[in-house]
Amino acid sequence: MSRISLKRTAKVLRRARRVRARIFGTAARPRLTVKRSSRFIYAQLIDDEKRMTLASASDLGSEKKGKPVERAAVIGKRLAEQALKLGVDKVVFDRGSYRYHGRVAALADGAREGGLKF
Numbered sequence: 105m106s107r108i109s110l111k112r113t114a115k116v117l118r119r120a121r122r123v124r125a126r127i128f129g130t131a132a133r134p135r136l137t138v139k140r141s142s143r144f145i146y147a148q149l150i151d152d153e154k155r156m157t158l159a160s161a162s163d164l165g166s167e168k169k170g171k172p173v174e175r176a177a178v179i180g181k182r183l184a185e186q187a188l189k190l191g192v193d194k195v196v197f198d199r200g201s202y203r204y205h206g207r208v209a210a211l212a213d214g215a216r217e218g219g220l221k222f
Contacts, residue, residue: 120201127198128152136183136215136222137198138208145176145207147183147215149195159186176207177214184218194221 129135129152139146146162161183163175170178187195195215202208216222 116201123199123201127196129196129198132192133194133196134158134187134192135198136195136212136220138200138202138211140202140207145172145179145211147179147211149183149187149190149192158190158192159183161186172207173210176210177217180211180214180216181218184215184220188219193219197222 127135129150131151131153134149134151137148137150139148144162144164146160146164148160149158150156151158161179163179166175168175187193197212199208199212204212212222
């Protein structure tokens with residue numbers, strides 16, 4: 105790896121650690137974490153006390169219809185539906201190392217529309 109990519113990786117890890125230092129998910133209020141790649145977006149509800157994933161959603165297996173921001177909003181709504189079935193209506197949003205912008209913000213807005221409270 106080149107020096108530049110090592111610096112970039114270190115910055116990403118530092119940013120994610122800084123965000124996650126303040127966030128902790130419980131069974132009553134799990135952590136909604138986001139993973140974003142260049143093609144897909146993934147979201148999970150995690151109970152950090154039990155170290156367990158409660159629900160997850162992604163656009164990996166679905167048809168790629170619409171723009172990535174629109175697909176992210178659908179994933180947020182789908183995750184909110186799963187959470188409400190589990191009896192969870194409040195979550196802590198964990199954006200990881202990503203800025204609250206674009207697909208990450210659309211996923212959060214979709215989850216809010218689905219009934220989750222941050």
